[in-house]
Amino acid sequence: GNSVTQMEGPVTLSEEAFLTINCTYTATGYPSLFWYVQYPGEGLQLLLKATKADDKGSNKGFEATYRKETTSFHLEKGSVQVSDSAVYFCALINDYKLSFGAGTTVTVRA
Amino acid sequence: GAGVSQSPSNKVTEKGKDVELRCDPISGHTALYWYRQRLGQGLEFLIYFQGNSAPDKSGLPSDRFSAERTGESVSTLTIQRTQQEDSAVYLCASSFGTRTDTQYFGPGTRLTVL
Numbered sequence A: 001g002n003s004v005t006q007m008e009g010p011v012t013l014s015e016e017a018f019l020t021i022n023c024t025y026t027a028t029g030y031p032s033l034f035w036y037v038q039y040p041g042e043g044l045q046l047l048l049k050a051t052k053a054d055d056k057g058s059n060k061g062f063e064a065t066y067r068k069e070t071t072s073f074h075l076e077k078g079s080v081q082v083s084d085s086a087v088y089f090c091a092l093i094n095d096y097k098l099s100f101g102a103g104t105t106v107t108v109r110a
Numbered sequence B: 001g002a003g004v005s006q007s008p009s010n011k012v013t014e015k016g017k018d019v020e021l022r023c024d025p026i027s028g029h030t031a032l033y034w035y036r037q038r039l040g041q042g043l044e045f046l047i048y049f050q051g052n053s054a055p056d057k058s059g060l061p062s063d064r065f066s067a068e069r070t071g072e073s074v075s076t077l078t079i080q081r082t083q084q085e086d087s088a089v090y091l092c093a094s095s096f097g098t099r100t101d102t103q104y105f106g107p108g109t110r111l112t113v114l
Helices: none
Strands: A003-006 A011-014 A019-021 A023-026 A032-038 A044-050 A056-059 A062-065 A075-077 A086-094 A097-100 A104-109 B005-007 B010-013 B019-024 B031-037 B043-050 B053-056 B065-069 B075-079 B088-095 B109-113
Touching (some): A003 A097, A011 A019, A019 A104, A023 A086, A032 A056, A032 A062, A044 A062, A097 B043, B010 B019, B019 B088
Parallel strands (some): A011 A104
Antiparallel strands (some): A019 A075, A032 A044, A032 A086, A044 A056, A056 A062, A062 A075, A086 A097, B019 B075, B031 B043, B031 B088, B065 B075, B088 B109
């Protein structure tokens, strides 16, 4: 079956620090991979996606590379801001169904 | 519309009552999905529609849960005889409908069963 494992939080950082959230997956076939973000009081938003091996998704300074050999899709940002405080979910889609990780809460302090 | 909409945004009900949750997908999206997010947990898949048929109902937790969709439009998730463990945020998403298309989420309905 399909499953996603992501780094447990919570993660607390200072502004301008480097952020990494690890994500690994198990899937049959060729899933697409996603990072979704949920800001406080808001709904789930797509942050970035990658549809095949070695693709890099990027948005708002965040990046993640689809690594088939390590079945990973780690999220990185070089310099976080207070406005990046949110819950981040790694997800994969295979045969229409999204499978989500448990979410990582990130708090950025000024 | 501009995005996926859901109603109500909040619902408080008593144990044993029935509830209906509504989802209005993005115009032109043929696929519609329901998920559940319990407090502090990731999302659980409930059901998927392609048009008005439901090829995958595998995530529905029990026969108290049912869903229907009118054409490629509104969907209703119904929970009968609600239990306290049904308390969660119910999220709807829609997509263009291929097997790996991006799903866009609505704001959710927060259900509290007392």
